[in-house]
Amino acid sequence: MQDQKDACSDFAAAPISSLRRQIDGLDDELLALINRRMVLAAEIGALKRKAGSRVLDTSREANVLRRLEKRNRGPLSRRELQRLFTEIMQLCRGVQGSAADGRREPDAGSCLYAVLGNPVRHSLSPQMHNRAFAHCGINAVYMAFCVTRIDKALDAARSLGIKGLSVTLPHKTAALSCMDRIDESAARVGALNTVVLRAGQLVGYNTDGTGAMRALQAAVAVEGRRAALIGAGGAARAIGYALTDAGAAVTIVNRSVSRGRGLARELGAQFCPRERFDGSGCQILINTTPVGMHPHEDAMPVDIRQLAPETVVMDIIYNPLKTALIRAAESRGCRTVSGLEMFVAQGAAQFELWTRQPAPEEIMRQAVVEALPAPESEERI
Numbered sequence: 001m002q003d004q005k006d007a008c009s010d011f012a013a014a015p016i017s018s019l020r021r022q023i024d025g026l027d028d029e030l031l032a033l034i035n036r037r038m039v040l041a042a043e044i045g046a047l048k049r050k051a052g053s054r055v056l057d058t059s060r061e062a063n064v065l066r067r068l069e070k071r072n073r074g075p076l077s078r079r080e081l082q083r084l085f086t087e088i089m090q091l092c093r094g095v096q097g098s099a100a101d102g103r104r105e106p107d108a109g110s111c112l113y114a115v116l117g118n119p120v121r122h123s124l125s126p127q128m129h130n131r132a133f134a135h136c137g138i139n140a141v142y143m144a145f146c147v148t149r150i151d152k153a154l155d156a157a158r159s160l161g162i163k164g165l166s167v168t169l170p171h172k173t174a175a176l177s178c179m180d181r182i183d184e185s186a187a188r189v190g191a192l193n194t195v196v197l198r199a200g201q202l203v204g205y206n207t208d209g210t211g212a213m214r215a216l217q218a219a220v221a222v223e224g225r226r227a228a229l230i231g232a233g234g235a236a237r238a239i240g241y242a243l244t245d246a247g248a249a250v251t252i253v254n255r256s257v258s259r260g261r262g263l264a265r266e267l268g269a270q271f272c273p274r275e276r277f278d279g280s281g282c283q284i285l286i287n288t289t290p291v292g293m294h295p296h297e298d299a300m301p302v303d304i305r306q307l308a309p310e311t312v313v314m315d316i317i318y319n320p321l322k323t324a325l326i327r328a329a330e331s332r333g334c335r336t337v338s339g340l341e342m343f344v345a346q347g348a349a350q351f352e353l354w355t356r357q358p359a360p361e362e363i364m365r366q367a368v369v370e371a372l373p374a375p376e377s378e379e380r381i
């Protein structure tokens with residue numbers, strides 16, 4: 001009986017080990033194929049870097065999956081196929097991204113840059129600046145720090161030898177008193193968004209105004225134009241000064257009358273209460289209030305019923321990219337400038353202050369677009 005059992009198991013063992021050998025062979029082939037796929041993806045990434053084109057192409061990935069689903073004869077199910085190839089594509093996307101932006105591991109010689117704010121989790125500055133450093137072959141890392149005491153954080157930056165900082169809400173004004181020197185761009189606005197550390201000295205700048213002008217002037221010449229500036233907070237002050245410097249005739253439109261009048265007086269501008277504004281008479285309209293920002297995406301900062309189609313409309317909000325104001329302006333036939341353009345331009349100005357070299361603006365824009373949350377309707381694979 002025992003002999004019979006042994007004979008049976010010997011009989012079964014032979015084909016099993018043959019099948020296992022075949023599986024081992026296939027695994028070797030799969031391993032080589034996956035590695036080859038990653039090498040090809042890295043080559044594509046390097047070519048995209050040269051061409052300055054977008055790395056992440058979700059429609060290409062969706063097409064790959066669709067094509068494979070059509071060719072699949074099973075027993076792999078559709079769901080299993082999707083899981084497996086999504087994983088493989090993610091691996092390839094990783095190497096493609098590294099090859100595309102020339103990313104390198106930080107080492108002991110890496111310079112440190114950072115954004116200080118509270119909160120900072122939503123900040124897209126790390127993606128934007130890290131991509132720019134990598135693209136330019138600069139050995140640097142950009143981090144985000146959520147800080148409550150800006151004075152202590154700036155002391156730490158000084159002793160750690162951090163090279164440059166972005167400063168965001170709520171520290172833009174308080175940071176001024178910690179500077180060794182304040183550039184005029186920050187002094188007159190009464191707020192900074194950029195710090196350059198040179199020989200242990202902290203120098204404060206504000207790039208919001210120049211960033212907004214860089215974005216706006218790409219769409220329209222500002223000189224001699226009538227501009228309605230909605231809001232009277234920090235961003236409005238920076239943009240208001242930049243607009244008047246560029247020769248625009250500015251009208252401040254604000255919810256709080258005293259704050260709005262105060263800024264208008266300072267700029268030598270007009271003031272219009274928010275309730276009286278209907279969009280008439282302006283050639284440029286810029287929203288600097290947070291009204292319309294995610295998750296209140298349908299909120300309008302002002303009434304634009306009388307806005308002329310020739311008016312150029314800019315919203316400095318970039319989440320969502322198309323705010324209710326931008327959508328309404330587009331439907332009236334107006335040219336529009338999104339907050340993304342200002343965000344990238346103020347970041348490019350920061351990069352240039354820190355590194356004293358031209359910023360790779362297109363690469364920075366791509367990094368931000370890729371990092372922005374996808375609109376609800378867009379399917380992401």
Ligand SMILES: NC(=O)c1ccc[n+]([C@@H]2O[C@H](COP(=O)([O-])OP(=O)(O)OC[C@H]3O[C@@H](n4cnc5c(N)ncnc54)[C@H](OP(=O)(O)O)[C@@H]3O)[C@@H](O)[C@H]2O)c1
Pocket residue numbers: 208211230231232233234235236254255256257259260288289290291293301316317318339340342343344346
């Ligand atoms: N794209 C970029 O690069 C960039 C750069 C800087 C800032 N930003 C964005 O710009 C926005 C404003 O920043 P900030 O530093 O200027 O803020 P801020 O100093 O707090 O000023 C906010 C302004 O918006 C007005 N406002 C706020 N909530 C309102 C509401 N519900 N209805 C009507 N008006 C309202 C305020 O009016 P009152 O005076 O009546 O309170 C004030 O004039 C933020 O969303 C920020 O993220 C974008």
